[in-house]
Amino acid sequence: MFRNLYNLLYAYYGNLKWWPSETDDETVIGCILTQNTSWKNVEKAIEKMKSEHIDTLIEITRTDNEKLKDLIRSSGFYNQKSRYLSAVARAIIEKYGSLENMKNQNHEEVASFISGLPGVGNETMESIMLYALDYPVFVVDAYTFRFLKRYYGKDFSRKEIRAHAEEEFHGIDELKNFHGMIINLGKDFCKKTPVCKSCFLKSNCLYGKNQ
Numbered sequence: 001m002f003r004n005l006y007n008l009l010y011a012y013y014g015n016l017k018w019w020p021s022e023t024d025d026e027t028v029i030g031c032i033l034t035q036n037t038s039w040k041n042v043e044k045a046i047e048k049m050k051s052e053h054i055d056t057l058i059e060i061t062r063t064d065n066e067k068l069k070d071l072i073r074s075s076g077f078y079n080q081k082s083r084y085l086s087a088v089a090r091a092i093i094e095k096y097g098s099l100e101n102m103k104n105q106n107h108e109e110v111a112s113f114i115s116g117l118p119g120v121g122n123e124t125m126e127s128i129m130l131y132a133l134d135y136p137v138f139v140v141d142a143y144t145f146r147f148l149k150r151y152y153g154k155d156f157s158r159k160e161i162r163a164h165a166e167e168e169f170h171g172i173d174e175l176k177n178f179h180g181m182i183i184n185l186g187k188d189f190c191k192k193t194p195v196c197k198s199c200f201l202k203s204n205c206l207y208g209k210n211q
């Protein structure tokens with residue numbers, strides 16, 4: 001179902017090497033900080049954390065809450081997010097010791113552990129599983145729901161989208177890139193108010209064809 005769409009997106013975007021982070025720890029930090037804010041604001045926070053060498057989970061467990069709040073201020077909701085970051089870092093370090101140790105474990109157990117962490121909803125869990133831990137999980141976010149509804153002319157549930165993507169794409173690279181391409185499309189063309197006239201998917205998209 002998504003293969004043809006993947007190819008169309010790929011012809012335009014190519015391999016985006018998504019997600020934009022340098023380490024697995026940074027990915028987890030980004031997954032928490034990106035909630036309800038733009039990526040630009042997250043980048044500022046991560047840069048500040050890096051400049052003070054507090055950009056790993058282990059360092060976060062050693063940092064007091066006031067300091068953490070100050071570092072991540074630009075990402076918004078910093079009171080809440082600093083608590084989430086500390087709690088997530090502590091739980092992961094206590095149970096597994098490192099993110100590396102969470103890889104290649106029982107998929108369901110790891111997913112269930114991450115889902116139980118404070119401040120982690122479906123999308124954050126999926127992002128951590130795919131981008132930090134390399135499990136074949138598709139990330140379903142608001143861009144995905146909006147775009148697929150317009151493109152196919154129907155609503156999909158998270159479960160349906162994940163089932164199709166995870167069945168059709170064999171390997172984490174395609175799952176990552178499919179998600180990355182949808183995010184970029186959502187920013188470039190398929191915005192809240194879609195820019196169908198200049199969108200490269202116009203002739204394939206159910207919504208776009210009628211514009």
Ligand code: SF4
Nearest residue numbers: 190194196199205208
């Ligand atoms: S044609 Fe319009 S609705 Fe369809 S993907 Fe492009 S911007 Fe979105």
